[in-house]
Structures are given as C-alpha cells and as structure tokens.
Amino acid sequence: MRFVLTTRYGQDVDVFRHGGERFWYALLGLVVLAAPWVVSPYNVGELALVFIWAIAGIGLMLLVGYTGLVSLGHAAFFAIGAYSHAILLGYGVPFVVSVPIAVALTAGVGALVGIPALRMTGVYLAVATLAFERIVAFTIEHSDPLTGGLRGMAVEQPSFFGLSIVNDQLFYYLCLGVLVVGLFGAKNLLRSPTGRAFVAVRDSEISAESMGVHLARTKTTAFAVSAGFTGLAGTLFAHKAGYLAPDAFTVQTSIQLLLLVVVGGLGSLHGVVFGAIFVGYLPQALAVARDVLPAAIGQIPGLELGVFGAILVLFLVFEPLGIYGRWLKIRAWFDEFPLYRRATHKRQKSYLRTERVH
Amino acid sequence: MPADGLFHAENLSISFGGVKAVRDVSFEIAVGEVFSIIGPNGAGKTTVFNLISRFYDADTGRMTFAGEDMTGVPAHRIAELGIARTFQNTELFDRETVLDNLLVGRHVHRETSLASDILFLPKVRRQEVAFRRKVEDIIDLLDLQQHREAPVGSLPFGARKMVEIGRALCTEPKLLLLDEPSSGLNPEETEDLSFWIEDIVEDLGVTVAMVEHDMNLVATVSNRVLAMADGGVIAVGEATDIQSHPEVLRAYLGD
Numbered sequence: 001m002r003f004v005l006t007t008r009y010g011q012d013v014d015v016f017r018h019g020g021e022r023f024w025y026a027l028l029g030l031v032v033l034a035a036p037w038v039v040s041p042y043n044v045g046e047l048a049l050v051f052i053w054a055i056a057g058i059g060l061m062l063l064v065g066y067t068g069l070v071s072l073g074h075a076a077f078f079a080i081g082a083y084s085h086a087i088l089l090g091y092g093v094p095f096v097v098s099v100p101i102a103v104a105l106t107a108g109v110g111a112l113v114g115i116p117a118l119r120m121t122g123v124y125l126a127v128a129t130l131a132f133e134r135i136v137a138f139t140i141e142h143s144d145p146l147t148g149g150l151r152g153m154a155v156e157q158p159s160f161f162g163l164s165i166v167n168d169q170l171f172y173y174l175c176l177g178v179l180v181v182g183l184f185g186a187k188n189l190l191r192s193p194t195g196r197a198f199v200a201v202r203d204s205e206i207s208a209e210s211m212g213v214h215l216a217r218t219k220t221t222a223f224a225v226s227a228g229f230t231g232l233a234g235t236l237f238a239h240k241a242g243y244l245a246p247d248a249f250t251v252q253t254s255i256q257l258l259l260l261v262v263v264g265g266l267g268s269l270h271g272v273v274f275g276a277i278f279v280g281y282l283p284q285a286l287a288v289a290r291d292v293l294p295a296a297i298g299q300i301p302g303l304e305l306g307v308f309g310a311i312l313v314l315f316l317v318f319e320p321l322g323i324y325g326r327w328l329k330i331r332a333w334f335d336e337f338p339l340y341r342r343a344t345h346k347r348q349k350s351y352l353r354t355e356r357v358h
Numbered sequence: 359m360p361a362d363g364l365f366h367a368e369n370l371s372i373s374f375g376g377v378k379a380v381r382d383v384s385f386e387i388a389v390g391e392v393f394s395i396i397g398p399n400g401a402g403k404t405t406v407f408n409l410i411s412r413f414y415d416a417d418t419g420r421m422t423f424a425g426e427d428m429t430g431v432p433a434h435r436i437a438e439l440g441i442a443r444t445f446q447n448t449e450l451f452d453r454e455t456v457l458d459n460l461l462v463g464r465h466v467h468r469e470t471s472l473a474s475d476i477l478f479l480p481k482v483r484r485q486e487v488a489f490r491r492k493v494e495d496i497i498d499l500l501d502l503q504q505h506r507e508a509p510v511g512s513l514p515f516g517a518r519k520m521v522e523i524g525r526a527l528c529t530e531p532k533l534l535l536l537d538e539p540s541s542g543l544n545p546e547e548t549e550d551l552s553f554w555i556e557d558i559v560e561d562l563g564v565t566v567a568m569v570e571h572d573m574n575l576v577a578t579v580s581n582r583v584l585a586m587a588d589g590g591v592i593a594v595g596e597a598t599d600i601q602s603h604p605e606v607l608r609a610y611l612g613d
Contacts, residue, residue, distance in 0.1 A: 010487055012457075188475060188482075191478070191486070192470065192475035192478065193470060196458065196465065199451060200462050202451075203450070203452055204449045204451060207445065207450070209434050210437060211442075212434055212466035214434045215434065225472075267453065
C-alpha cells in the first residue's frame with residue numbers, strides 16, 4: 001500500500017497526488033500520443049470515436065454519477081450539438097466559433113430541461129427525459145430547411161494547417177485534446193464547491209439544503225453542464241459522421257450512453273474512459289460474436305439492443321461500481337496480498353434514514 | 359426573558375392534515391446558551407426544528423433570527439443566516455470521505471462561480487486551501503483525525519454523529535440545532551458529547567439548541583429547557599425545575 005505524506009493542503013487539492021500517479025499518467029499520455037503511428041488507420045478512427053463517446057460520457061456521468069439524476073434523453077443533447085454545429089458551419093461560421101456556440105446552445109437547452117426535472121427523480125425523470133428526446137428527434141425530422149429532415153444533411157469539413165478535419169490523425173488528436181481538456185474541466189468542477197454541491201444533492205437533498213445548497217440551481221447547473229459536454233461531443237461526432245440524419249440519434253444512443261456510465265463505474269471519471277472503450281468496441285465484439293454464434297442466435301435482428309440491456313442489468317446486479325470499481329478491487333488485492341479480505345468490499349446496508357420531509 | 363435573544367419564535371403553528379403537530383409555540387433562545395427541547399414522542403420537537411430549518415412553512419406565527427424576520431426565508435438560505443443543524447439519524451453524504459463532508463459545510467462561504475470552478479483559477483485553489491484550514495480546525499476540535507479520509511458510510515454510528523456536528527460547525531453558525539444528538543450513542547459516547555457541547559459553546563461561541571431525550575445530558579449541559587407535549591409548550595425553565603414540574607411529569611407518565 002502506498003501512503004502519501006502530505007505536508008501542504010495544496011497537495012490534496014492537486015489532480016495528481018504523488019509522483020507515481022504523475023509517472024503513470026505521463027506514460028499513458030505518451031501511449032495515446034504515439035498510437036496513431038502504431039495502430040492501423042481504421043483503429044485510429046475507432047479510437048477517435050471512443051474519445052467522442054468519452055466526452056459525451058463525461059456529461060452524463062456528471063448528471064447520473066455525481067448529481068444522482070437519471071437521463072434517457074442525452075441522445076437529444078448529442079443531436080443538438082451536432083446539428084447546431086453543422087448548421088452554423090453551413091452558414092460559413094468558422095469552426096472555432098461554431099463549437100462554443102453549439103455547446104452554449106446545448107447547455108442552454110439542458111438548463112431548460114432541468115427546470116421541469118426539478119420536481120422529478122428516478123424513473124419519472126428517466127421517462128420525462130425520454131419524452132424530451134422524442135420531441136427533439138421530431139423537431140429535427142420536421143425542420144427540413146435547416147436540418148434536411150429525414151434525408152439528413154451533409155457536414156462541412158473544414159481544414160486546419162492544410163489538412164482536412166477528416167484526416168484520421170488530425171481528427172484523432174483533435175478529439176484527444178478535447179477529451180483531455182474536458183476531463184480536466186470535469187475534475188476541476190468536482191474538486192471545487194460546485195461539484196461538491198452536485199454530490200451533496202445526490203447523497204442527501206435535505207442535508208444539502210440545510211448546508212446552504214440551492215437545490216433548484218444546482219440541479220439546473222448539473223443539467224446545463226451535462227448537456228454542454230454531450231453537445232461538445234456532438235459537434236465532433238458531426239465531423240466523424242460527415243452526414244447527419246435523425247436515425248443516428250435515437251433512444252439507442254441514450255441507452256449506450258447510460259451503459260457507458262454504468263459499466264464504466266458510476267461516480268468516477270476513470271469510469272467514463274473505461275465505459276467509452278467498452279461501448280466503442282462493443283459493436284465490433286458483437287459483429288465477431290455474430291459470426292461465431294450459431295446462426296439461429298447470431299443472425300437475430302436487433303441483437304445489439306438486447307445485449308446492451310442484458311449487460312446493463314448484469315452490471316447493476318453484480319458490479320454496481322462498474323469496471324472502475326472492479327479495477328479498484330483488483331488493485332486492492334495486489335496491494336494487500338496475501339492479506340486481502342473479501343469483506344473489505346462487501347456492500348453495507350444502512351437502515352437508518354431520517355424521514356423525508358419534502 | 360433574556361434581553362439579548364438570538365432567536366425568537368412567536369405563536370408557531372403547523373398542522374398536517376387534521377393533526378396539529380405544533381400549536382402556538384413561542385420561545386426565545388439567548389446568545390451563548392444551551393437550550394433544550396424535551397417531550398414525549400410525537401410532542402412536535404423535531405417539527406419545531408424543521409420549522410426553524412424552513413423545511414416546513416408555518417401555518418401561523420413568525421420567527422426572527424438576530425433581529426431579522428426569517429419567517430419566509432427559503433431553506434437553502436438558513437445556513438447563510440447562521441443556523442446549522444444535524445439530523446436525528448444522520449443525513450451525511452455517505453459515499454464521500456469525512457473531509458469532503460466537512461468541506462460541504464463551507465459551501466455558504468464560497469466566493470467562486472461555476473466558470474471559475476471549471477477553470478480552477480488560482481482563487482479557487484486559494485479558497486480550497488482556506489476551506490481546508492478551517493475544516494482542519496473543526497477536525498482538531500472534535501478529534502476526527504483518524505477518520506479524515508474514511509468514507510462516512512463505513513464509520514460507526516457514533517463517529518458519524520460527530521462528523522455531522524462537525525459539518526454543521528464548518529458553516530460557522532451562530533446557532534447550532536442538534537436533533538437528538540445522543541440517540542444511538544452508548545453511555546460513554548453520550549458523556550463525551552456533553553463535553554463537546556460545552557466546548558462548542560465556550561470555545562466557538564456558538565449557541566446550541568437541542569432536542570434530546572436523555573435527561574442526564576439535558577440536565578448537564580442545558581441552561582434552559584422547554585418541555586413540549588401534544589404540539590404545545592407546557593413549561594420553560596431550568597432543567598431541575600422542569601424535571602419536577604407537575605405538568606411535565608404528567609406528560610411523560612400520564613395521570
């Protein structure tokens with residue numbers, strides 16, 4: 001086990017607590033920077049998509065994992081980010097201006113969705129956000145002049161330094177850069193008063209309120225920030241897809257995002273990255289599985305959705321802390337070997353709760 | 359009545375459906391005292407606390423705090439005014455560490471915005487370090503050092519109660535409301551609690567109001583005691599007088 005000697009309070013505020021962490025993250029940084037020269041061009045593209053998933057996942061993680069509000073409508077924020085960015089590009093707005101506007105717009109819509117969500121939690125909120133997703137999809141389908149309706153619309157692909165954004169390596173580094181900045185932004189939020197207010201609302205609304213946390217404002221903020229991150233991912237996705245059509249943003253996308261945060265590990269930013277890798281590579285794993293499985297099972301149409309659902313349920317039942325939780329346990333096993341006790345990670349039940357007064 | 363009243367309640371009443379939980383309750387809490395509310399189960403003690411916390415709107419009556427009317431102040435502004443509280447069965451942020459729980463107590467003193475938090479500007483870092491310094495003072499006061507990094511959910515109940523008191527103190531309140539601080543504690547912990555309460559009043563200059571069943575604790579620490587039954591006040595006075603007050607005895611023991 002590593003015990004870090006802390007001599008200044010600032011050390012506890014730092015993102016990386018000790019030299020070991022700095023070393024491993026620097027190594028990881030080198031690996032992801034070198035990856036485009038090592039892996040095949042196809043995988044460079046796939047990794048960029050994983051990064052996009054992760055950026056969207058940061059948004060949903062802040063909402064579900066840290067504020068305790070469930071959303072099945074994040075495909076809508078993804079779509080709003082992608083479409084508004086594509087429309088702005090179509091009007092000749094430069095890329096670096098268009099992205100912030102699209103993100104701000106998505107965050108604004110997120111804040112609006114957050115307002116009716118103030119009185120709802122759990123499954124009611126999930127259904128309400130699901131309905132919101134349908135409304136947005138309907139609006140996109142019926143706004144033909146702007147969005148191309150059901151036909152869809154082509155996305156302008158700008159160039160930087162003489163390279164088109166569709167260049168695999170350029171796009172990879174763009175997505176990587178945005179993801180790293182996004183992860184730092186989220187981490188900053190979580191180590192400051194705003195993020196602590198999110199967590200306070202998640203764990204006990206009543207005591208959060210008695211500590212001076214404005215519930216409505218905090219939840220609206222969480223929705224806005226969450227939508228903003230997912231919208232940001234949408235703007236990048238627009239370039240990845242090259243052509244936007246409503247069928248790219250369905251409830252399946254929302255479920256995949258939820259799968260990402262649950263499988264990755266609720267309440268951790270590491271989980272976002274683990275979950276994004278999982279969700280990004282799952283379709284390929286399924287494609288391989290389809291060939292291996294007997295035709296009667298392998299060729300069922302819509303197998304993906306069923307598998308997504310099954311995995312979600314299995315994780316909720318057997319590993320609610322997700323891949324990140326499992327990783328922590330494996331690490332603890334090595335740390336404490338040979339003294340590891342299973343009971344260390346037994347889930348504890350708490351029976352005492354103050355009666356809710358709201 | 360003491361002239362330097364910190365908190366006044368005048369004719370507070372509230373009913374839930376047909377049940378009059380609190381009826382016409384008036385009292386005053388003086389600066390620097392320990393004020394206890396006692397009474398049998400269902401007397402309306404916790405409801406009075408929830409009225410002060412503004413979780414409920416009183417049907418009638420008004421409350422003033424430090425000379426200002428607080429009858430219509432929203433619940434999230436109560437901590438800012440200088441009133442912090444604990445809950446009977448603890449309401450902590452269970453998945454967070456003791457340190458993070460205490461830091462939430464500094465929320466009312468934050469001066470940074472969402473934008474500066476996302477960028478983690480130097481002033482956010484300075485604020486975090488200042489918060490931490492204040493939190494460490496409370497950790498020292500309540501002897502919570504060994505639990506600092508532990509998730510609250512894994513702590514024994516007695517420790518959690520102390521963390522909750524610590525979290526309330528981190529808001530730097532003028533008035534601290536303790537809802538049954540000794541419930542779930544063993545006799546030894548309850549005895550310790552009476553010393554903590556004395557420290558809180560004397561070292562931090564915080565006025566304490568508590569709802570409590572343990573008459574020993576009440577008699578040890580309280581300056582004044584208010585006895586309630588069936589939502590109404592039956593007596594106010596010194597602990598020894600209240601314990602032998604005929605109306606109070608009748609409320610507890612029946613006729």
